[in-house]
Amino acid sequence: MHDAVWLNVRLATMAGPLIRDGALAATAGRISWVGERRGWNDKARVEHDARGSWMLPGFVDCHTHLVYAGSRAHEFELRLKGASYEEIARTGGGILSTVRATRAASQDELLALAQRRLRAWLAEGAALVEVKSGYGLDRDTELKMLRAARRLEGVTVKTTFLGAHALPEEYKGRAEAYIDFVCDEVLPAAAAEKLVDAVDAFCERIAFSRHQTARVFDTAKRLGLPVKLHADQLSDLGGAALAAKHGALSADHLEYTSEPGIEALARSGSVAVLLPGAFYFLRETRLPPIAAMRRNHVPVALATDHNPGSSPLSSPLLAMNLACTLFRLTPEEALAGFTVHAARALGMQSSHGTLEVGKAADLALWEIESPAELAYAIGANPCVGRVRAGAVQ
Ligand code: DI6
Ligand code: FE
Numbered sequence: 001m002h003d004a005v006w007l008n009v010r011l012a013t014m015a016g017p018l019i020r021d022g023a024l025a026a027t028a029g030r031i032s033w034v035g036e037r038r039g040w041n042d043k044a045r046v047e048h049d050a051r052g053s054w055m056l057p058g059f060v061d062c063h064t065h066l067v068y069a070g071s072r073a074h075e076f077e078l079r080l081k082g083a084s085y086e087e088i089a090r091t092g093g094g095i096l097s098t099v100r101a102t103r104a105a106s107q108d109e110l111l112a113l114a115q116r117r118l119r120a121w122l123a124e125g126a127a128l129v130e131v132k133s134g135y136g137l138d139r140d141t142e143l144k145m146l147r148a149a150r151r152l153e154g155v156t157v158k159t160t161f162l163g164a165h166a167l168p169e170e171y172k173g174r175a176e177a178y179i180d181f182v183c184d185e186v187l188p189a190a191a192a193e194k195l196v197d198a199v200d201a202f203c204e205r206i207a208f209s210r211h212q213t214a215r216v217f218d219t220a221k222r223l224g225l226p227v228k229l230h231a232d233q234l235s236d237l238g239g240a241a242l243a244a245k246h247g248a249l250s251a252d253h254l255e256y257t258s259e260p261g262i263e264a265l266a267r268s269g270s271v272a273v274l275l276p277g278a279f280y281f282l283r284e285t286r287l288p289p290i291a292a293m294r295r296n297h298v299p300v301a302l303a304t305d306h307n308p309g310s311s312p313l314s315s316p317l318l319a320m321n322l323a324c325t326l327f328r329l330t331p332e333e334a335l336a337g338f339t340v341h342a343a344r345a346l347g348m349q350s351s352h353g354t355l356e357v358g359k360a361a362d363l364a365l366w367e368i369e370s371p372a373e374l375a376y377a378i379g380a381n382p383c384v385g386r387v388r389a390g391a392v393q
Contacts, residue, residue, distance in 0.1 A: 002032050002033060002043070003026055003044065003390055004047075005023055005042075005044035005047055006055060006363075007040070008051060009053065009055050010052065010054045011024060011034065011055050012055070012056045014056070014340045014354045014355065015354040021036065022035065022055075023036070023039075026387070027390070028390070029390045030357075030360060031358065031360075033357065034355050048392070050365060053366055053367050055366075056363070057340075057352065057362065058127025058128065058362040058363055058386065058387075059124060059338045060127065060352055061129045061303050061306075061316055061338070062271075062343075063250075063273050063275060063303035064130055064132065064303065065131070065134065065308075066117055066129065066149070066152075067110050067145045067148050067149050068098050068102050068135045068308055069101040069102045069104065070097065075088050085309070086234065095165060095166040096168070096169060099135050099166070102135040102136060107144045107147055110148040111152070114131070114149070115154075122154050123381060125364025125386050127155055127360070127364075128157075128346065128352050128362070130303075131160070132160040132161075132200060133145040133161050133162050134161075134200075136163075137165065137166065137167075137168035143186075143195065146193075150195060154388075154393075155388075158197045160197060160198045162200045164179065164212065165202050166202065166206075175208065175209075179216065182219075183218075187199065188219075191223045197346075198228055199220035199225050199226070200228045201227075202230040203231055204235065205237070209237075210237055210238060210239070213239075226347055227243070227246050227248045227249070228248050228249045228250045228252060228273075229243040229250075229252065231243055231252060232255060232256040232257040233255055233275075236257065236261075239254075240257040240264060240272075241261045241264040243270055244268035245264070245268070249344075249346065250270055251265055251272060253278070253288075255279065255284060255287065255288045256286060257288065262296050263292075263296055266296035266297060266298050271298070271300070272299070273300075273342075273345055276319055277306070277310075277313035279327075281311050282310055287326075288327060290328065299340075299341040300333060302323050302338055302342070320335070320337070320338060321377070329375075331371065334375040335375065340353040341353070362387065362389065365386070365387075366382050366383055366384065368382050
């Protein structure tokens, strides 16, 4: 006897062909049966009529900076007048302005702000969201951000430590000393409190070098934590190859990555995470090497990269549309990017990303004619139901 079954449902399992008349059952929070309707002859305590809607795995947003305080709308205005993102960052704005606001906020305030933002993801059927630190850049604020992220409700949260996001003002001109501080004090403290699921860094001209990034990764390894990287977003620093060398779960952005970098990702089994929101909002023109990713069979995930500076985007659906219009992904690739491949980018492929027996019954129902409509429409939200651990939300 299963707890519940959904009938009259169309299934995009993301693990096999589309099923136009399907059934999916859940028991104890997990998927306990999935397949063609005609194959279902079990019993369930509750029977749901999905009225012909499409069921997909709940979306996985594998790269966000959801916890922060303050707004950067004024920088948007400066950029519209001609200033560049890098110029603003170099003159103390950018990430550092969000750091000032985030340091001044309490943990409860950060939680309330992030919880309110998260509503948009819930409305679009998200199940699993990654949240990074990196707007504290001191011990207490980095921990405060991660504690707030851990308290978010409504989705499963994976936390990523991003202490090496920018050089804080008090370490100006002393990047090596800051990396010492991150490796010796902040990351070990966050890990000791079990606040960290993965470790990330921003490897970029305006942030940290390859060598500094490698030091952070070595510390992560010592603490038994997986790594991921903001790689080659604004310039080719060889970030993808560095991430691959450290067996990263993912390398993210990748606009400037060269073919050898993609080949390295293929060898290491790392996921390439594309962030079309940042590409769009910063009006970048250099396209990530999608053809090389396809050629090398690198799994491609998509994420919102929600953050106040380069991607104030709160919609997985819009991220999929941007990936198709700007990067020429197919709708099918875009859907895989927010489900199966995104789960893998978080090391969560055994519980999320597909509709398969044994995985979490974290599902979304959509009133659409075909799954491609999710990437095609702009500004519509046809989500008509969300199920979390088998329970209708
Ligand atoms: N890359 C980004 O796009 C964001 N962080 C990063 O490492 C930008 C964060 C910000 O501008 O606040
Ligand atoms: Fe980011």
